[in-house]
Amino acid sequence: MTRSGTARTASSRSSLRRHREVCLIQRGVTQRISATGRDVRELRERLDLDSGYLSRLLRGPERDGLVRVEPSAADGRVRTARLTAAGQAERAELGQLSDAAAAELLAPLSGGQRPGSSPRRPRSSGS
Structure with missing residues (x-):
């Protein structure tokens, strides 16, 4: 690959990474907006x-x-930001995907290992 091709590829990767970061930040912002709205x-x-x-x-x-x-x-x-019907639908879908991902991560754990479960009591030494 030529030098300019390598530079272009690195630049493309950097642009893609920046785009992903902005999308994640935008998603985080929209997660904090409700249908009733939130002041900007x-x-x-x-x-x-x-x-x-x-x-x-x-x-x-x-x-x-x-x-x-x-x-x-x-x-x-004062400017107010509100989720549209499409925004509410996307938020619900992201919530379902997030719940499914969390369930998949927690599935291999036993009940006592899961967050929110009561801690196990230490075994007595049998004295």
Whole structure:
């Protein structure tokens, strides 16, 4: 492979990695939005994100029809993010996939080894 081809491949990998990171962050942001909505300012504070960065993160899900950002009914200066019906459906699907993945990880464990189960009592020495 030529030098420029190697550089292009490394650049492509870097771009793909960055895209995946942004998608995961966007997914995390949308997981914190409910159908009833959440103030964008509250999201920014909870996630400790810069206002401009959060706006950019919300654009993707908004463009995909998963989130709607609009002025608050109570105060037009405040922007509220809400999940759309498609966003709620995706959130439910991700929740089911997450539950299935967790169940698969926990399946080989015995009841006493699973999180939330009561700890085993130490065996007595028989004295």
